[in-house]
Amino acid sequence: MKQHILVLEDANQRRTIIxxxxxxxxxRHSGTSIQIHSRQASRHHATLMRKTNSKTNEECFWIIDGDLEGNKSQNGVFVNGEKRLIHExxxxxxxxxxxSINASYHVTGEGFGDSASQPVEILPQTSPHNEGISAQIASSYNVREGVDWLASSNDETFHEQSYLDTATDLPNQTLFLEYLNIALSNARRHHMQVGILLCQINNWSDLKRKRGDAVANAFLQEAGQKLKGNLRNGDIVSRWDKDEFIFLVSQVQDTNSLxxxxxxxxxxVLAPVMAGGRPFQPEITYGVALYPADGEQVDDLIGHIRENLQPLLPQTTHPEQEISDDHSPTMVDVRVGSPQAESILSESDQKRLAIVEKRLLRALEQHELELYYQPQINWRKKNIEAMEAFIRWQHPQKGLLPPGQFLPWSDQTEFMVPLTRWILETACQQNVLWQKQLQTPFLVSVNISERQFYHPLLKNMVMEAIAMAKMESHYLELEIQESTVMKDFGLAQQIITNLHNYGVCFSLDDFGTDYMSLRCLQDLPFHKLKIxxxxxxxxxxxxxNTQNLTMMETLISLGKTFNLKVVAEGVEQEEQVNILDGLNCFFMQGYCFSEPLNILAANSFLHKYIVGN
Known part of the structure; x- marks a missing residue:
């Protein structure tokens, strides 16, 4: 039978808890099952719960930030460098x-220890000051040292220095070193290898000097999120220095695989981006170190990396290579109209934006812009939940352009207002037409960018579009991203509540990629979330690997806990449909059902789907 083990470590001792x-x-409260001795820890900092994985039928433990009454810890719980509310x-x-208190979780039979049952040991760390201390035996449920060391202290939690980098929201150097020391300690005991990777963006300082702090920091945040999104399970990325990221890589075989x-x-991160309205090509050097081959101490490993840095060369692409939605240039999040952006845009940039604005306005007047629609399917009932609208530009010379190639520019000009109004009016009018033709009501969904969302005319544009189309307001759904809401949560709450009171529905897009999304679900009147x-x-x-399945199952359950419809985006294969159906997620959207369709193809799809079902 497998055993589950928690190893707690601080500066003075190491405790192994079965x-x-x-x-x-x-x-840190004396009444907790497992007491941690730090004044930076909350009295009831976290909870461990034994659960059974519904897919593998194996027991596991979940860690929850705070207690089971909804009280969160002051300084948070980090698992593999990620701040977590709940984690399997x-x-x-x-x-x-x-x-300063760290822990590692192990399951016997999976690379740690022996499965024989034994009492919990409190093992002092080896140091000149504690070599003579004898091991103590304690209950596996009630780990204490007999005296509540904080009994006479102030009850308030002492705030620890931030463990997250303020520019990127990644773990900072302090937290990374905590994890690295644990990883090296475990590797020594169990004869394992640990990899470290350092990534340096050489021309970031030039970007900062030429285009300002706002653009440089926005690029850094974007780069950090790209690196984080590309991690394997169990690996960690942190901000190391001003222009450096560092990775802790587990389960690595040799230097070549690293x-x-x-x-x-x-x-x-090597892909070119738009930064401050102009292209920017990152220049990267990197290095790796493998424990124990390249060193056994942190300084030795970092030193080995710095001595062996090498450039990462960008892949060349053919000039005529097609750029898809997913590979279009990225626009760093510095907007015209903000104090930073006003100082960043040069006179030539402003002239270029004026030309772009004029060309887009002409495209609207000459009917070069059109909406494509992609269905959201209720798989169980075999009906249409919504049609999501996507804008396309039928350019007379370049052909059909995806939104990533022109919307970032539009958002930086005043053309954003007439474009938003046109999208809302066109989508609402089309939905009314479908309802009359098909006698089957469903929602029409419109994506709203951050700048569109916070524009003071948004409410008027929405209400005018609904009135002009003579559509019931609850058939309009506005999709916004978590990052948009968290930009100014108080103002976002006011905007959403006002439109919700008018009857408009809201969907939280790209759910599962932001730690703060729970606050969105709890405090805002969303009716749907899209994974x-x-x-x-x-x-x-x-x-x-069951972790991906467990994550999906957790997000679906979380959405249903808040009485929200849950839509899985990006469903492309039948196998995904079967998995999601088994998890009771039956609202789906993706190429498995249909790609985004122009109006003629959308009409044909709807007639066939509704009549056929």
Whole structure:
């Protein structure tokens, strides 16, 4: 029988705790099941709960930030460098409690220890000051040292220095070193290898000097999110220095495999982007180190990396290579109209934007812009839940252009207002026409960008579009991203509530990619959430790895807890449909059902689908 083990480490001791109960409370209060001795820890910092994985039928433990009454810890719970509200622990996971206390989770039979039952040991760390301390034996449920060391102290939690980098929201150097020390300690005991990878953006300082702090930091944040999104399960990325990111890579075989992982991780950051209205080509050098081959101490490993840095060369592409929606140039999030952007845009940039604005206005007047529609399907009932509208530009010379090639420019000009009005009016009028023709009501969904969302005319444009189309307001759904809401949560709450009171529905897009999404679900009147397509894609990545499946199951359950409809985006294969159906997620959208269709093709699809079902 497998045993579940929690190894707690601080500066003075290492405790090995066999988890044989159903539930454990963790904190600095003397009444917790597992007491952690740090004044930066909350009194009831976290909870461990034994669960059974519905797919593998194996027992596991979940860690929850705070207690079971909804009270969160002050400094948070980090698992493998990610701040987590709730997380299913996997063998080898590294845990930090927002302070100097770290832990690792292990399952016997999966690379740690012996399966024989034994009492919990409190093992002093080897140091000149504690070599003579004898091991103590404690209950596996009630780990204490006999005296509540904080009994006479102030009850308030001491705030620890931030463990997240403010520019990128990634773990900072302090937290990375905590995890690295745990990983190296475990590797020494169990004769394992650990990989470290350093990525340096050489021309970031030039970007900062020429285009300002706002653009440089926005690029850095974008780069950090790309690196984070490309991680394998169990790996960690952190901000190391001003222009550097560092990775902790587990389960690595040798230096060659580590180099392959490095190139895959950094490839998205090497792509050229638009920064401050002008192209920017990142220049990257990188290096790797493998424990213990390249060193056994942190300084030795970092030193080995710096001595062996090498350039990462961009892949060349043919000038005529087609650029798809997913590979269109990225626009760094610095907007015209903000104080930073006014100082960034040069006179030539402003002239170019004026030309772009004029050309887009002409495109609207000459009917070169059109809406494509992609269905959201209720798989169980075999009916249409909604038709999501996507804009396209039928350019007279360049052909059909996806939104990524012109919307970022539109958002930086005043053309955004007439374009938003046209999209809303066209989508609402088309939906009314479909309802009359098909006698089957469904929603029409429109994506709203950050700048569109916060524009003071949004409410008027929405209400005018609904009135002009003579459509009931609850048939309009506005999709917004988590990052848009968190830009100014108070103002976002006011905007959403006002339109919700008018009857408009709201959908939270790209759900599952942002830690703050729980606040969105709790405090805002969303009626639907859409699970990001990257999470749907991972369902087919590794059949042996249940973590992706568990993550999807958790997000679906979370949405239903808040009485929301849950839509899985990016469904492309029948196998994904079957998996999602088994998880009771039956609202789906993706190429498995239909690509985005022009109006003629959309009409044909709807007639066939509705009549056929």
């Amino acid at each position: 988890l044989d109960e159903q539930q454990y409370s963790i904190g 622990l996997k063998n080898g996971d590294l845990i930090n409690f927002g302070c 180099l392959g992982i490095a190139q895959r991780l950094m490839k998205p 990001d397509k990257s999470l749907t894609a991972r369902l087919l990545e590794d059949p042996e």
